[in-house]
Amino acid sequence: MDELMASLRAVAEPTRLRLLSLCADSELTVSELTQILGQSQPRVSRHLKLMVEAGLLAKFREGIWSFYGLATTGAGAQLSSRLLELIVQDDPVVKRDLARLEEIKQARAEEAASYFRANAAHWNEIRSLYVDEADVEAHLLNLAGDQPIDQFLDIGTGTGRILQIFAPHVRHGLGVDLSREMLAIARATLEKHRLRHCQVRQADMYNLPMAPESADFITIHQVLHFADSPAAAVTEAARVLKPGGRMAVVDFAPHDLEHLREKRAHRRLGFADEEIESWCTTAGLEVLPTHHLAGTPLTVSIWQARRPGPTLN
């Protein structure tokens, strides 16, 4: 009862209801919210602080920025979703807020697209060295099976492509990456396709901001060849895998394209099956069959592992 009263008090104010409706649409920074509401930053920050304390909104940091979105657990989260049903979407103030939000999203998407364009040539160059990416994605989805996935995690999500293709099959999806620029593209993509059940967060794959045994299915797609310590990344991924949960690591089989190291910052020129399999076993996982998609000159491998436990889906 106390928790509910605190949440009700925290939201009983016009600006806070507007904040609720905006954060239900997208995860937004204080400066974006300030721009939309036309109020001073300290004032907006104070509203947000109270709403986070009351469990209505969740705050998460990305470098020096903080993002605000709807809370997903607790009494405050339940109250938010009930209130949102009652907020009238054609109210002139709500409509104006959402129109301004749309302008901000468009500006974000343009910024992300220009970063993507600047780097696209490098990415395309690497893609041309192996089998069609669509084949890899279809294979990966096929391995995941046809049962819905409850909590999906994509480590090193980059532009969020894997998150996007898994989205129709998951109840909740999270992509993590270190790069702000990549995450900006991922966010724009999720927004464009209105994938509200999927989010991205800035996080280090060696120190995931997640509880142990919280993910049902994890993907690490074309990330480990950049890693200083791929074994540690696999161990950290295994930590957050639920009993019965599965992980798929996609990367190159061993190759000798040294220029990828010099020009494209690859640390590892592919991985042998035994190497990845031994990291999985050491991390307490059972190894499942590996698949190889032979290309010229690079072969893509999909290694799979499972945390022992009852089947999840």
Ligand SMILES: C[S@@+](CC[C@H](N)C(=O)[O-])C[C@H]1O[C@@H](n2cnc3c(N)ncnc32)[C@H](O)[C@@H]1O
């Ligand atoms: C080649 S991209 C692959 C992106 C995505 N998985 C895909 O296949 O489209 C590699 C990604 O790994 C991310 N990355 C590298 N080191 C990382 C780390 N320590 N923690 C999280 N992400 C990392 C990079 O920022 C980059 O976005």
